[in-house]
Amino acid sequence: MANITLNINNKEYQLDADPQMPLLWAIRDMAGLKGTKYGCGVAQCGACVVHMDGEAVRSCVTRLSRAEGKKVVTIEGLSETNNHPVQQAWQQVDVPQCGYCHSGQIMSAAVLLRENPNPSDQDIDDAMAGNICRCGTYLRIRKAIHLAAEMQQKTAKG
Amino acid sequence: MHLPLSRSNLLFYPHPYHTKMSLSRRNFLKVSGLTGTMLALGYYWKADAKDAEIIKATDAEDFGVELNAWVHINTSGKVTIFSHRAEMGQGVYQAIPQIVAEELEVNLNEVNVVFAKGDNKKYGSQITGGSSTVRTAYKNLLNLGATAREMLIQAAANKWNAPKTDCYAEGGHVYHRPSKKKLHYGELVVEAAKLEMPKNVVLKKRSEYKLIGKPLPRLDTWMKTNGTAVFGMDKEIPNMLYAAVERNPRLRGKVKSFDDSATRRIPGVKDVVKVKMGVFSTYREGVAVVADSTWAAMQGKKALKVVWDDSGFEHLSTDVIYKRMSEALKTKEGLSFKKQGDPNIILKYAQKKLDVVYETPYQYHACMEPLNCIAHYQGDKLEIWGPIQAPDWVQDFISKEMNIPREKVIVNMTFLGGGFGRKAFMDYPHEAAEISKAINAPVQVVWSREDDATQGPYRPGMMYRCEGVVKNGEIDAFKVRLAGQNNDHWRSGKKGEPNRSASEGFLKPYYETIKNLSISDVPFETPIPTMWWRSVYASTNGFAYESFIDELAIEAGKDPMEFRRMYLKDERVQKLIDKMEEVSGWKSRKQNEGYGMAITECFESTVGQVVKVSRNADGKVKIDHLWAVMDCGWYVNPDTIQAQVEGSIVMGIGAATIHQVTFKDGKAVDNNFSTYQMPRINDIPPIDVYVMDNEEQAGGVGEPGLPPLAPALTNAIYDLTGKRIRKLPFNLAEV
DSSP states (O other), X not given: OEEEEEEETTEEEEEEEOTTSBXXXXXXXXSOOXXXXXXXXXXXXXXXXXXXXXXXXXTTSSBHHHHTTSEEXXXXXXXXXXXXXXXXXXXXXXXXXXXXXXXXXXXXXXXXXHHOSSOOHHHHHHHHTTXXXXXXXXXXXXXXXXXXXXXXXXXXXX | OOOOSOGGGOSSOOOSSOOSOOOOHHHHHHHHTOOSSEEEEEEEOOTTOSSOEEEEHHHHHHHTXXXXXXXXXXXXXOEXXXXXXXXXXXXXXXXXXHHHHHHHTOOGGGEEEEEOOSOHHHHSOOOOOTTOHHHHHHHHXXXXXXXXXXXXXXXXXXXXXXXXXXXXEETTEEEETTTTEEEEGGGTHHHHHHSOOOSSOOOOOGGGOSSTTSOOOXXXXXXXXXXXXXXXXXXXXXXXXXXXXXXXXXSSOEEEEEEOHHHHTSTTEEEEEEEEEEETTEEEEEEEEEESSHHHHHHHHHTOEEEEEOTTXXXXXXXXXXXXXXXXXXXXXXXXXXXXXXXHHHHHHOSSOEEEEEEEOBBOOOOSSOOEEEEEEOSSOEEEEEOOSOHHHHHHHHHHHHTOOGGGEEEEEOBOSOOTTGGGOSHHHHHHHHHHHXXXXXXXXXXXXXXXXXXXXXXXXXXXXXXXXXXXXXXXXXXXXXXXXXXXXXXXXXXXXXXXXXXXXXXXXXXXXXXSEEEEEEEOOOSSOBOOOTTTXXXXXXXXXXXXXXXXXHHTTOOHHHHHHHHOOOHHHHHHHHHXXXXXXXXXXXXXXXXXXXXXXXXXXXXXXXXXXXXOTTSOEEXXXXXXXXXXXXXXXXXXXXXXXXXXXXXXHHHHHTOOBOEETTEESOOSTTTSOOOOGGGOOOEEEEEOOOOSOOOOOSSTTSTTHHHHHHHHHHHHHSOOOXXXXXXXXXX
């Protein structure tokens, strides 16, 4: 065990934890932020995606020691009022069914849109193929990412 | 999932009627967390009545009955509706309020939805399966909303001393037409609650609906975009510990001994206990590691050394299972499910006949939220929180297994991160309850993905032998024998009857036109636990029946769509076929395009799908487009239907072309998504969904979109390539 300081959503957390523990469990069980999900534990499903210094990472395989000193953003910290363009698009298109995978989907999509403000279907498929949705909301994910891109561009121009 | 037809088949089927137990309104409000003066209505079933009766909460005690599907309106006009069913993505959280609010005349943003606790004496059956919530409850819910509305209108009329006919309700208010005065529902509930219940309220016509039939956004979406929706995995209760359990990888069997010395050295590990959980009629054993975090519990589990006693049951492998099914179908006639005419005689003397075998794999539910459950054992009572599809079954099961009075077992539903049938099982809550009792503390048991994937129960693997004769362009004989595990037999231990789902998926109008037909079930057992999987036997039967119809059509030299028109004389099905033809461009197909279709029936709804395939530049077959037409009769939300059909198709693509559960030496081989591959965004073609408009009895929505996918796809591949695929899953890239 070791003393570890984590910055999650601009808040400092002092943890006494195993540095080998995946970031996912610190976020969920220690910081109590339950929006980030456990799906597979082996970086296959994307339910646990968070941002670490702006990059999308799979928190289920990211050791705590690697997250120390970095800025971690979870779904709870993506926007103040559930109004990031991706979140708004998800709401307009009514993407989620069970909803369990969508924290990860949204966090992945947010990075895609930052790096590629106008992605094609192929770009979306490439960027989102790491996120499984068992309810099969994929077509709506594609549609919502296009919509979010439009919204983002309007905001940028506006 | 399948709602039992015969109650005696099942050990734990809830009693559908309500016993005469009194419920005091005060107690109910206390339990439900609602306070204050309000109008509260529910409905109840008289033991001898077919239809539910609506009753006021204040009268429930006098009547000595239990109410269900409560609607409450408080003095600020806020409406609370209890959902007695689980929300696992299928949209019940939206459908129930959308139905009630329509007749109640309130805006959906005035409605708050609360999950009811498990109690089938109060809420009726809560098993969320068989795509049954709307189709079984909608008439009662409409009546409930309308009754409350009429009472509120009457209350306003009384206040204004005006005739009721001059008043009407809209948007949570009652208006007085002549004077344009209005009162908010909140101002009327006290008065309304004192009124007599109106009888025979008039329901709106479908053309008058403002909410029903509209693609309104789901009420739970916003919580699912900012991480605030609470799934079982997210629930926390004070002083809760975490547990991970090492269970027998051979699905059955017992713990012989275990060494926990390494486990106990792991920081955070608090205790290690042996645990037993009921799996319907059998038990499964494991060793639970209890810790102060999920991670520590999982680490502790890895360090365990368990010796299993695997005696007393066979350690099977997939090839052996299918070889035995195949042998059985070669030699046995099986138990007759349906017989008309004499197909055997025709087959015996036919010069030419089709005799083919279809094969479908075992499947894993693979909910994105692995199983988990919180239990808090407190001596004389037990409370459960979790992603649970059948809270009332959990209550009954645990009460019986742990000898705790039923009313002292409190079962709370959270949101479910997928269910698909798996979370209608009582094993994981029971296990959590036993661990909590053993350690005398509240505990959350978290299943790893590997636990979830390798422990079953699974959709049973099936084999179908289909024989047929075509004469003069028509079906002269049609004979289907199926072999595969029977979920009912496995659960109840009762054998000797054919699988009651032997024709699930097959359209009934075929019985009217195929004169010589037989369907039988060749009983088949393994020690592998099996369970409902989305659309249940229709998901496998549909592949066999609708592939075989296609083969017969081709044998008859007929266009597969025309052939189905010939045999499916039902008016609704004819309209459905017309729609399929219209939207898919079936007739205007080009060369180098393969078109396939299938129509199946599942939980009172009929779905037809057309699949278009072609070859990539590299020669590999790809799915270009999918059209689905759903006839589910009276429906609530077309956007939900579209979403459910899209999702069913995606799940169908996975089961047809990507994954299967295989067994080796009695163990499930694939334990995570690295080898148990899932359909991903790049596997999904464009899908167009159409919903038939009619006012027939409502059918299911969550499952019926799945069964037609596999046969429509393989029929399309045959059309393109001349290659008939009879075994699932198959690899599209290798066709």
